[in-house]
Amino acid sequence: DQQVKQNSPSLSVQEGRISILNCDYTNSMFDYFLWYKKYPAEGPTFLISISSIKDKNEDGRFTVFLNKSAKHLSLHIVPSQPGDSAVYFCAASARNDKLIFGTGTRLQVFP
Amino acid sequence: NAGVTQTPKFQVLKTGQSMTLQCAQDMNHEYMSWYRQDPGMGLRLIHYSVGAGITDQGEVPNGYNVSRSTTEDFPLRLLSAAPSQTSVYFCASSEQGAVGGYTFGSGTRLTVV
Numbered sequence: 001d002q003q004v005k006q007n008s009p010s011l012s013v014q015e016g017r018i019s020i021l022n023c024d025y026t027n028s029m030f031d032y033f034l035w036y037k038k039y040p041a042e043g044p045t046f047l048i049s050i051s052s053i054k055d056k057n058e059d060g061r062f063t064v065f066l067n068k069s070a071k072h073l074s075l076h077i078v079p080s081q082p083g084d085s086a087v088y089f090c091a092a093s094a095r096n097d098k099l100i101f102g103t104g105t106r107l108q109v110f111p
Numbered sequence: 112n113a114g115v116t117q118t119p120k121f122q123v124l125k126t127g128q129s130m131t132l133q134c135a136q137d138m139n140h141e142y143m144s145w146y147r148q149d150p151g152m153g154l155r156l157i158h159y160s161v162g163a164g165i166t167d168q169g170e171v172p173n174g175y176n177v178s179r180s181t182t183e184d185f186p187l188r189l190l191s192a193a194p195s196q197t198s199v200y201f202c203a204s205s206e207q208g209a210v211g212g213y214t215f216g217s218g219t220r221l222t223v224v
Binding site: 099 | 151154155156159169201207210212213215216
């Protein structure tokens, strides 16, 4: 059973606009959430994270929002740039235990 | 500082063969994990370790063994390769576990024929 779900396999956004990537989870014990970015033929790289005691974390163009009651988090990228084109994975952990990933969303930013 | 090093980068195995995927990190990280990436399935956790001598199963452990005799190394063994194990395998390490974020290697692409 998939505990972390990314229901949109792909997203296409125009350069300069906002990209919103969504993630849902089922395990109420998850207390830490992360977003990773992956380019082809490379390993994932850490992007941004959020603890369950917060509902928002911002780092430059990237903001993660957490809605615990809905078991939902989202990653906002503003403004989107062509170099942001990659696969984005959300991940979650309970009590700093193993890190469980979602299925990924492929973001394409076009000019 | 090499980070997380995985070898080999590519491997083709015949069904039934065994092999070991190597993973080494030079950051003195206690936490290490193995993932496989398959189309439409995302990254799935195979095994993980919170320190030398300590390992535990992830989401898809069947057909794989691990050991952690040193902090630096975390090899993944395929006991009898099957076509279903064709995948891209990633090793990752972290100083603080999930909270600190994991650093990933560049992956091993394995094909079982």
